Amino acid sequence: xxxxxxxxxxxxxxxxxxxxxxxNERNERTANIINVLGGYGKPMYSFIVDTNHPNGxxxxxxxxxxxxxxxxxxSEKLITCLIARGNQIRRYFNGCIPIEIYSVxxxxxxxxxxxxxxx
Numbered sequence: 271x272x273x274x275x276x277x278x279x280x281x282x283x284x285x286x287x288x289x290x291x292x293x294n295e296r297n298e299r300t301a302n303i304i305n306v307l308g309g310y311g312k313p314m315y316s317f318i319v320d321t322n323h324p325n326g327x328x329x330x331x332x333x334x335x336x337x338x339x340x341x342x343x344x345s346e347k348l349i350t351c352l353i354a355r356g357n358q359i360r361r362y363f364n365g366c367i368p369i370e371i372y373s374v375x376x377x378x379x380x381x382x383x384x385x386x387x388x389x
Contacts, residue, residue, distance in 0.1 A: 274362055275318040281331045283313050283339050286348040296350050299389040303337060303351055307386070310351065311335025314374065317362050318343060332359055332371070336378035353387045354378040 303310060311333035319328045327343035338352040338359070352358065356375040360367060367375075381387060 271320070271322040272361070273320045274364070275320055275327065278316050278318050278329065280313050281316040281329050281339070281341065281346075283310055283331055283333070286339070286341070287346075288348050299353075300351065302386070302389045303353070307335055307337070307353070307381075309335065310337050310339055313339070314370070315362070315368075330362065332362065332374060334374055334377075336374055336381050353381050353389060355382045355387055 312335075313331045313333050316329055316331040319330045321328060325342055325344075328349065329341045329343055329346070331339040331341070332354070333339065336354050336359075338354045340349045340351065341347060342349055356379045359371065359375050359378055363371065
């Protein structure tokens, strides 16, 4: 289940603190984001999302590098980062996609074509 509750103030993704999940299971993906893609990128839009997780809501931040940074809403700790596919980005906007997001969708499609979203 994935439900966008609302758009929110764009999250600060500098100095993120890892959850145990991200530390234990996502090191390689994080390293690839930094070393291959040059980092998370600049945050553009953040959303409060309900994934029906027992730890509550999440903050999903879309960056200009085609990354979705996912944090716990309450602790703001980093849960994981996704190398997004274009359609993943589209679903946050409910059909009203801002013009500046199309370049991010194109970047996400390039990442998908290269298989980066399987990291």
